[in-house]
Amino acid sequence: MGSITLDGVRKTFGSVNVIPNVNLEIDDGSFVVFVGPSGCGKSTLLRLIAGLEDISDGRILIDGRDVTNVPPAKRGLSMVFQSYALYPHMSVRGNIGFGLKMAGLPKAEIDRKVEGAASILNLTPYLDRKPRELSGGQRQRVAIGRAIVREPEGFLFDEPLSNLDAALRVNMRLEIAKLQKDLATTAVYVTHDQVEAMTMADKIVVLNAGNVEQYGTPLELYERPANLFVAGFIGSPRMNFIGGRIASAHGAATIGIRPEHLRVAREEGGQGEGWSGVISVAEHLGSDTFLYVDAGEAGTLTARVIGELGLNEGGRVTLKPDPAHIHRFDQTGKAIRP
Amino acid sequence: MSTRQTRVLGRVLTAPSVGLLFVWMIVPLAMTIYFSTLRYNLLNPGTEDFIGLENYVYFLTDPAFLASLRNTLVLVGSVLLITVVLGTGVALLIDQPIFGRNIxxxxxxxPFFVMPTVSxxxxxxxxxxxxSGLFAWIATSLGLRPIDWFAEMPLFSIILIVSWQWLPFASLILLTALQSLDEEQKEAAEMDGAKAFSTFFYITLPHLxxxxxxxILIETIFLLTVFAExxxxxxxGPGLQTTNIAFLIYSQALIQYDVGGASAGGLVAVVLANIVAMFLVRMVGKNLET
Amino acid sequence: MARRTTTTHAVVSTGAAWLVGLIIFFPILWMILASFKTELEAFATPPSFLFFEWTTENYGIVQERSDYMHHAMNSLTIAGGSVLIAMLFAIPAAYAMAFAPTERTRGTLLWMLSTKMMPPVGVLVPIYLVFRDLGLLDTRTGLIIVLCLGNLPIVIWMLFTYFKEIPKDILEAARMDGATILKELAFVLTPMAVPGIASTLLLNFILAWNEAFWTLNLSTSNAAPLTVFIASYSSPEGLFWAKLSAASTLAIAPILILGWFSQKQLVRGLTFGAVK
Incomplete structure (x- = not known):
């Protein structure tokens, strides 16, 4: 009941083509994350779906209904804003219930629904406080409460966690994901944080300069990036890219190996392909070690080692790629599939 | 946030104000331009003739114009100097840690809230x-001859009154600006070994x-048209000693009823004010993100 | 202010600041004192500062003269009316420009500002003649119209800068919540903008109350507000200083009190947001 379809959607601001042409099919009940660097158009795309901006061309369908010219409130969507956008002069109760009040529901029913939403979000003790008397995490919950109480066909989240501190962010991430599964409501979530994207999404849309670079499950994106952009954007630390002679030997313009797919050996040479070099920086995280290695012709490579190997700056190592995990890309940056 | 709906709505909501201001600005201005080309005196109605630029020639070569232009410039310049210098001093003083700052x-x-006629x-x-004035009593008590202010130094007297009215404005704005000066910046300067004097010259003054x-720009706009005082x-008077351009035009229009001449003068005033306004609008515009 | 300060520094600057403050305020104080003197004492040399016979007879006389109340009512009607009407036009315009800006909004705003910079003498002649022909000279309606138009740019600008500070997100949230434009204005924007609207009203009321170009030129008796009434004391033979002082004190007292409340907004309003 809450599928969202973008059909040839285009958005221009003046002469700037922000969204050149997007076609997208978001399944009912799925959690879809738009991810991309800042300025890639992900927030604009979300606002187009919300109806807060007009599309310049194309159509938007929600549940098969053409909503291109339908005002925001009538699209059956609700939105959680980055700034939370709570009404400062209303209590938590007033904030959560505002949409229901606008819809003309009787007061008793509004109260019942608001209290229901509040108990799901652990906000019951705060119902009569004003937003300024709440902590950041609590404000975030109120914003979510305001979104769920209307029982929409879809949730829109615009970087909702970017104003929270790191620990709280992990917490809320889990809560939002769980809530969405419980309510089985379609959700579109915008973030620039790929960890959020990977952990929360059923499917990820990677956007770059207003174009969809790839649309797939988190693991598809990780294992089979469609192009250099996606390969470089998904995964942390970043995938290593090697060009030149080494790439040509693999029949590609560029090859990519993720840091976790480089085996680190102390000895020189040995069997199979390998690049030796000097460790320029070693970051010891305890559970992992990241090595930055100047590997001559291969350039600076990042390698990720589980646990501690006792390797330090200045040490010489050989990095051996796992042949099964070498990604090959052609001149245009597109992945070469066998 | 812009959809077709909100843009249309925006135009509908702005139109009345824009329309009113447009009429308010264009119609009288056009009439002023038109009148300024006529021989038109209210005392001789029905004798209006087109005389081209003669009113301008007459107005600009009238010794009264030069005198009033000089008076206007002296008035504006002196008041600006007094209010900015004293205003900076007052602002710095109130910015100090003093008891009863609010009072x-x-x-x-x-003084800013006192109507011009009262002050x-x-x-x-x-x-x-x-x-019987207080200043005269002070002078006599000190064994000096009391000054007959408006007879001996009429323009300076006006300058004094107008400065008193505008000093609060300068002080308040500069004080507001001072209070927005980052305390850490001053502390950093202190850590760098700057003394109070150099902190003022290198940190505070550039900030101001x-x-x-x-x-300066806002006061100029108001000071160019000082009238009630x-x-x-x-x-x-006496003579033309305290006649500024605004007063000259007023007396041409409503005392001599010379509509044509006053209109030509009015346009000269508009041009003068616009030169200042251009700077101010540019300055404010730079600050404006829509 | 968490800076280290020495006691001497604090004492010296406190003394200096109070001295400067009192000097600047002195003319007003002197006028208030004079209003409680008899005409004879007000004019006496040497002047008496506090040890004179305090009397309120001047206030009585000024109140009794029904024309004082008449002019005070004119001031109230003209200042109040012009500001309220300006608000009616300005609130929708400022709302639109703050929340639905177009490519032309910036230009429109600056153009509005520039109309405020046109010197009134530049259009004195045509306004006077038009008012004469329409029978608006010396009418409150006429002055309300002129002051309303004169202050409209400042009213719009002040409201605009206040509205700009309300996060767009909140209005968009209201829109997502299904509020129509009218409900959005009533339930979300207006409650949040009340402080800004109030201080805009206040400052522009003060400006209109003290306006002394159009009022002096376009009114003589019927519609004359206090500015014109006070000016009538300027005749050289009039030596009614105590009564002038009492009338002046009454004319500025309410504005002084309102003005003290609005001093923060004054900076913002008069600098068009260029200094906050």
Missing amino acids: VRLLVIA ALVWKNLLMHPV ARPITVV IFVTTGG
Whole structure:
């Protein structure tokens, strides 16, 4: 009941083509994350779906209904804003219930629904406080409460966690994901944080300069990036890219190996392909070690080692790629599939 | 946030104000331009003739114009100098850690809220009167000859009154600006070994440059058209000594009923004000993100 | 202010600041004192500062003269009316420009500002003649119209800068919540903008109350507000200083009190947001 379809959607601001042409099919009940660097158009795309901006061309369908010219409130969507956008002069109760009040529901029913939403979000003790008397995490919950109480066909989240501190962010991430599964409501979530994207999404849309670079499950994106952009954007630390002679030997313009797919050996040479070099920086995280290695012709490579190997700056190592995990890309940056 | 709906709505909501202001600006201005090309005196109705630029020639070569232009410039320049210099001093003083700052600020800001006719008459009668004014008494007590302010230095008297009215404005704006000066910046300067004097010159004054410009521009716009203070004290005299351009045009229009000449003068005033306005609009515009 | 300060520094600057404050305020104080003197004492040399016979007879006389109340009512009607009407036009315009800006909004705003910079003398002649022909000279309606138009740019600008500070997100949230434009204005924007609207009203009321170009030129008796009434004391033979002082005190007292409340907004309003 809450599928969202973008059909040839285009958005221009003046002469700037922000969204050149997007076609997208978001399944009912799925959690879809738009991810991309800042300025890639992900927030604009979300606002187009919300109806807060007009599309310049194309159509938007929600549940098969053409909503291109339908005002925001009538699209059956609700939105959680980055700034939370709570009404400062209303209590938590007033904030959560505002949409229901606008819809003309009787007061008793509004109260019942608001209290229901509040108990799901652990906000019951705060119902009569004003937003300024709440902590950041609590404000975030109120914003979510305001979104769920209307029982929409879809949730829109615009970087909702970017104003929270790191620990709280992990917490809320889990809560939002769980809530969405419980309510089985379609959700579109915008973030620039790929960890959020990977952990929360059923499917990820990677956007770059207003174009969809790839649309797939988190693991598809990780294992089979469609192009250099996606390969470089998904995964942390970043995938290593090697060009030149080494790439040509693999029949590609560029090859990519993720840091976790480089085996680190102390000895020189040995069997199979390998690049030796000097460790320029070693970051010891305890559970992992990241090595930055100047590997001559291969350039600076990042390698990720589980646990501690006792390797330090200045040490010489050989990095051996796992042949099964070498990604090959052609001149245009597109992945070469066998 | 812009959808077709909101844009259409925006135009509908803005239109009445834009329309009103457009009419308010264009119609009288067009009439002024039209009148300025006529021989048109209210005392001789029905004799209006087109005379081209003759009114301008007459107005601009009239010795009264040169005198009033000089008076206007002296008035504006002196008041600006006095208010900006004293205003900076007052602002710095109130910015110090003083007891009862709020009350002092109230005392300083008060003259701005006094209507021009009241301040002019209070100064003229209660303070500057050559026999019974407070200044005369102070002078006599000190064994000096009391000054007959409006006879001996009429323009300076006006300058004094107008400066008193505008000093609060300059002080308040500069104080507001001072209070927005980052405390850490001053502390950093202190850590760098700057003494109070150099902190003022290298940190505070550059920070005030912008607000001072704003004060100068805004005051100029109002000072170019000082009217009530002259109207109730000197009536432009003695002779032309306190006639500024605004008063000159007023007396041409509503005392001599020379509509054509006053209109030509009015346009000259508009041009003068626009030169200042251009700078101010540019300055404010830079600050404006829509 | 968490800076270290010495006691001497604090004492010296406190003394200096109070002295400067009192000097600046003195003319007003002197006028208030004079209003409680008899005409004879007000005019006496040497002047008496506090040890004179305090009397309120001047206030009585000024109140009794029904024309004082008449002019005070004119001031109230003209200042109040012009500001309220300006608000009616300005609130929708400022709302639109703050929340639905177009490419032309910036230009429109600056153009509005520039109309405020046109010197009134530039259009004195045509306004006077038009008012004469329409029978608006010396009418409150006429002055309300002129002051309303004169202050409209400042009203719009002040409201605009206040509205700009309300996060767009909140209005968009209201829109997502299904509020129509009218409900959005009533339930979300207006409650949030009340402080800004109030201080705009206040400052522009003060400006209109003290306006002394148009009022002096376009009114003589019927519609004359206090500015014009006070100016009538300027005749050289009039030596009614105590009564002038009492009338002046009454004319500025309410504005002084309102003004003290609005001093923060004053900076913002008069610098068009260029200094906050």
